[in-house]
Amino acid sequence: MHAIVDHIQSVDLKAGETTRRYLDTLTKPPGSLGALEELAIQLSAITGELKPQVMPPAVIVFAADHGVAVEGVSAFPQEVTAQMVANFANGGAAINVFARQISAQVEIVDVGVASSLTLPGVTSSKVRAGTANMVVEDAMQADQALAAIEVGIAAIERAKKAAAKCLIVGEMGIANTTASSAMLAVLAGESVASVVGAGTGINPQQQAHKVAVIERAIAARNADPQAPLAVLAKLGGLEIAAMTGAYLAAAANQMPAIVDGFIATVAALTACRICPAVRGYLIFGHRSQEPGHDVALTALEARPLLDMGMRLGEGSGAALAYPLLQAATSMVAEMATFNDAGVSDKATP
Template sequence: MHATLSRIPVPDLAAGKRVERYLDTLTKPPGSLGRLEALAVQLATLTGADFPRVSPPGVLVFAADHGVAEEGVSAFPQEVTAQMVANFVAGGAAINVFARQIDARLEVIDVGVAGELDGQGVVPAKVRAGTGNMTRVDAMSLDEATRAIEVGIQAADRAITAGCRCLIVGEMGIANTTASSALLAVLSGEPVSRVVGLGTGIDATRLVHKQRVIERAIAARQADPSQPIEVLARLGGLEIAAMAGTYLGAASQRIPVLVDGFIATVAALVACRLSPSARGYMIFGHRSCEPGHDIALRSLDATPLLDLDLRLGEGSGAALAFPLLDAATRMLSEMATFSSAGVAGSDARS
């Protein structure tokens, strides 16, 4: 992990400036494509390329279980994690549909599912069989948190070696909104009541219970917010750690990452606390319905591309946003300039 952190380069501001000037030579009024132009500049800045590419994309879905599920914080039983992994492998989940739509390479990684997974199609990288119940014990050890981060770094490396030019990171883990809310409350300093939402669809009574469980866990674990790896180990999840690792691994190779919803953004916050330089390589796909997502986005000074009232996870919202990145790069590489098209440019003096 430390070697990866030391390799994250500074974004190339000069490339962004060159693309900004080039955009004004294309056959359109200056700035008329709005945020798409800003996205093209951002992609140039983080890749260092005047004509960046984001295709083909790679989708990495990390799966793990959470010991805190035994506190009844989710609408679904823990075995759903393994069942949904089987659904990913069979190609029947939302992320499978959206990954096919954008011709993405998809990999499902078991970083901490409680049970053994049958069949082919899952990358085995289990650090441990689910986290501990954070109301009673640390979710994992510092060594386990570091190993889970390394799983994410290695997954990023596999995808990039396979030719992926942009990564989309997703997750599956019953009770992972509980872990994410605990992480966010500690890292942001916000009260638990502001960061906790309905997750996968609990009712109002269970929402109050979920808040109390998180408050108990935070009080019991006493994690130091200035030590992100400690906060991750005491209150986090194995898949959250792996997602953070993927962000760091992608940044170390100048590959953009398209961040999904609430859980993915909390993982991004962890990554940025470990290495602030990683922030420059993140593009935020959508705004989730989870109330804590706005807090996490503000903590990262991030404005997402879409707002579709999504709250599924899996990387689904980021996959839906990917065509905007592709459009931004195609605008640069395929649009004619005023000169090449023989079109008179605007006269700034008129």
């Protein structure tokens, strides 16, 4: 991980300003395309190019199980993680549908599913068979968290070699909203109750139980909020660690990464706490219904592109936001300037 962090530089703000000036020469009132113009400027700052490319996109879904599932914090049993990985491999999940819509490459990575998987189309990078129950012991050891981060880094390197120009990172793991909520409460200094939502669809009584479980885990683990890797190891998940590595690698490779919902944003926050320069490479796809997502977005000073009442995960919201990046790059590459079109750029006195 340290080698990749050493390669991360801040985004190229001069390139972004060059694009900002160029946008004002296009046949439209200055700033009239609003957030789309800001998106084009950010993409130029990320890539250092006036006319950046975001095609083709790559979708990478990291899957892992969580020991805390035994505490009854999810509406679904742990076996669903492996079953959903098979669904991904067969192309039947929401993220598969949305990935086909945007012609994205898709890779499914088993970084810590509890059961043994030998599925065609699934990359086996298992660090361990699920985390431990964080109420009882650390979710994983520090070296295992680092190994999972390296899994994420390696996945981005593969995507880059396959010529991907934009990254969409997703996850699958029963009870991973519990791990994410625990991490966020510590990293953001917020109460557990303020960050915990319905997750996969638990009722109010189950939600209160989930809050109590997380509070017990935080008290038992005593993670230092100033030590993001320790928070990740003590309270997190293997797929959250892999996503953290993916965001670090995206920044090191000057590639835009569209951040999905709650769990993805907690991973993004972790990456930014490890290396603040990562923040400039992140584009936030959508606002999740999970209450903790607003807390995480605020911590990152982020405004998501979409707000559609979603809470699925898998990278689904990020994939739906991707066409806006296409529109931003097409605007810069294809719109005529006032000079090209023979249109006056002066207001009538």
